[in-house]
Amino acid sequence: MELFGIFMTAALINNFVLSQFLGICPFVGVSGKISSATSMGMATTFVMVMAAMVTFLIQQFILLPLGLGFLQTVSFILVIASLVQFVEMVIKKVSTPLYRALGIFLPLITTNCAIMGLCLFAAMKEYTFIETLVYSLGAGIGFTLAITLMAGIREELELANVPRTMQGAGITMIVAGIMALAFMGFAGMKFS
Amino acid sequence: MKTTLQMLATLIVVGMFSGGALSLVNDWASPLIEANQAKIRDEAIRFLVPGETTEEVVAQDGLTAWKVFTGEELQGWVLQYSGNGFQDKIDIMIALDPERQEIRGLKVLDDSETPGLGTWIRLNADHEAALTAKDDRNLGDEVDDSKNYPLQFFAYGEGQHLSAAGDLKVVKGKKRSQLGTTEVQSITAATISSVAIVDIINGAVVKLNELLAAQGGVS
Amino acid sequence: MSKKTSIATEFLKGLWDQNPVLRALLGLCPTLAVTTSAVNGLGMGAATTFVLLCASLMISLLRKAIPSQVRIASFIVVIATFVTIVDLSMKAVLPELSKSLGAFIPLIVVNCLILGRQEAFASKNGPFRALVDGLGMGVGFTLTLTLLGAVREVLGNGTVFGFQVMPGSFEPWIVMILPAGAFLTLGLMLGVANSINQKREQAALQQARLATIATKEA
Numbered sequence: 001m002e003l004f005g006i007f008m009t010a011a012l013i014n015n016f017v018l019s020q021f022l023g024i025c026p027f028v029g030v031s032g033k034i035s036s037a038t039s040m041g042m043a044t045t046f047v048m049v050m051a052a053m054v055t056f057l058i059q060q061f062i063l064l065p066l067g068l069g070f071l072q073t074v075s076f077i078l079v080i081a082s083l084v085q086f087v088e089m090v091i092k093k094v095s096t097p098l099y100r101a102l103g104i105f106l107p108l109i110t111t112n113c114a115i116m117g118l119c120l121f122a123a124m125k126e127y128t129f130i131e132t133l134v135y136s137l138g139a140g141i142g143f144t145l146a147i148t149l150m151a152g153i154r155e156e157l158e159l160a161n162v163p164r165t166m167q168g169a170g171i172t173m174i175v176a177g178i179m180a181l182a183f184m185g186f187a188g189m190k191f192s
Numbered sequence: 193m194k195t196t197l198q199m200l201a202t203l204i205v206v207g208m209f210s211g212g213a214l215s216l217v218n219d220w221a222s223p224l225i226e227a228n229q230a231k232i233r234d235e236a237i238r239f240l241v242p243g244e245t246t247e248e249v250v251a252q253d254g255l256t257a258w259k260v261f262t263g264e265e266l267q268g269w270v271l272q273y274s275g276n277g278f279q280d281k282i283d284i285m286i287a288l289d290p291e292r293q294e295i296r297g298l299k300v301l302d303d304s305e306t307p308g309l310g311t312w313i314r315l316n317a318d319h320e321a322a323l324t325a326k327d328d329r330n331l332g333d334e335v336d337d338s339k340n341y342p343l344q345f346f347a348y349g350e351g352q353h354l355s356a357a358g359d360l361k362v363v364k365g366k367k368r369s370q371l372g373t374t375e376v377q378s379i380t381a382a383t384i385s386s387v388a389i390v391d392i393i394n395g396a397v398v399k400l401n402e403l404l405a406a407q408g409g410v411s
Numbered sequence: 412m413s414k415k416t417s418i419a420t421e422f423l424k425g426l427w428d429q430n431p432v433l434r435a436l437l438g439l440c441p442t443l444a445v446t447t448s449a450v451n452g453l454g455m456g457a458a459t460t461f462v463l464l465c466a467s468l469m470i471s472l473l474r475k476a477i478p479s480q481v482r483i484a485s486f487i488v489v490i491a492t493f494v495t496i497v498d499l500s501m502k503a504v505l506p507e508l509s510k511s512l513g514a515f516i517p518l519i520v521v522n523c524l525i526l527g528r529q530e531a532f533a534s535k536n537g538p539f540r541a542l543v544d545g546l547g548m549g550v551g552f553t554l555t556l557t558l559l560g561a562v563r564e565v566l567g568n569g570t571v572f573g574f575q576v577m578p579g580s581f582e583p584w585i586v587m588i589l590p591a592g593a594f595l596t597l598g599l600m601l602g603v604a605n606s607i608n609q610k611r612e613q614a615a616l617q618q619a620r621l622a623t624i625a626t627k628e629a
Contacts, residue, residue, distance in 0.1 A: 232506075
């Protein structure tokens, strides 16, 4: 099934973090604990899906018909920034414990290149609405998977003897490299 | 009240600056960008089938096909098509003989295949690079420098070319001299890229035949 | 009135002490993605520096006119505009480089380095200092990316800037051009940068101690 293929490709084969290099900043910054990693992952997935849908509508109904393709970058980033503000307000009103769990991460999501990258790629690949939806879900889940796996490894690393100069970002990068090698194993999976 | 007005005014001014500047730059850049793309396309066509004029015959369902003429004489066909490769889409052009029976050339326009492995599908006329390359995968028999398709596409025998009937298959472990006109040697450690490009070539010729038949039997 | 740091200091801080990639860990996405060759690293660094300079200049000139509540939105629009200008210009004039850098040119808009400098510096300083700050950060970013690109290119392809540097018998380490190689190289570079920094800090501490001893004895 085509849609399943799109989902699996976004989540595993072309994993946004380990293969497309998107979302590295939160990947490095928020992967210290499994709980915060999963929360960040889910918040990001949520924003990704919404942003993908809204930017799809803008691309299809405003930018393309009016020949305003060159306004894509400006309009997309404004949509994402506003969406994040809006989501933050809504979560604050609707569920305070959820807000407290996700709250600090939400403003960071605006500059997460994974969201902007997702919107740009979906537009470039000319996906339909459903395909965009599935693609963004796959991307978000893949991101969450990568960041949670990294958090799991880093929690274990706390107990290991990492050389002082490599602590923090250094060892995280090395681990990411090994994870990227592992994920290469997904390449070439066929879903048809 | 004043601050809300100020905020609004600032946003409007910034917005207008943005829109205005971008419109100007876009007006300047668009024709240049289109010219670049046309140039790449024309150069590729010229590389595959040398000739004087091109006539676009089909542009549908992702396939674009041109006839290349020198004067009144048909020199060959060029097809542009794309499909999924190992990482992302592979965009190719192939050359057919005037009767559309044989594949005479291949040019890979865009791919995201693994560098050094899958990118061997790109070997076109660059025989020098292939011969001096570190890797002698699929080499072994004499190379004919007058041909312009990638090494693994050398069908064997004088004047033999690959079939353009959409029936190419990927094989492994054969010496070039043993390859038939429907067989393409897989690139060692890049099976997926090899299979992908053969599928795209088959897809292109099949689609061309379909669309031409629908148009009303152009030969 | 606090003492103003010299222009030289403002420029130099971006090169090492506050190097955007190696110290502040900003702009990691393009750093990893496009550094498959030295020229790509240089191109991305130059494009980012251009956007940073233009945005810093503009924001600095307008800093008194932008109300605080809409400053982030204004920054974003200004940055996005210059990013689009760079994107269109590159497609028109440098199509090969534009294709190699791909979607990462538009993604300059979410490079936290640029927004960060606007918020931390350009919106609070005059245009000249803002430009110097932007230039320092930009150059530091560009040098880091070019170095990373060069390392990956030499080991993964045997060339640097397209020129063959490794002997003919060298079997390229393909992994260096792949994502895994990017992560590993950056990780090692971070380790090296940290170790250099720690040595400098220790040396500075030593100096300070010797100085206090000297003044005590004096």
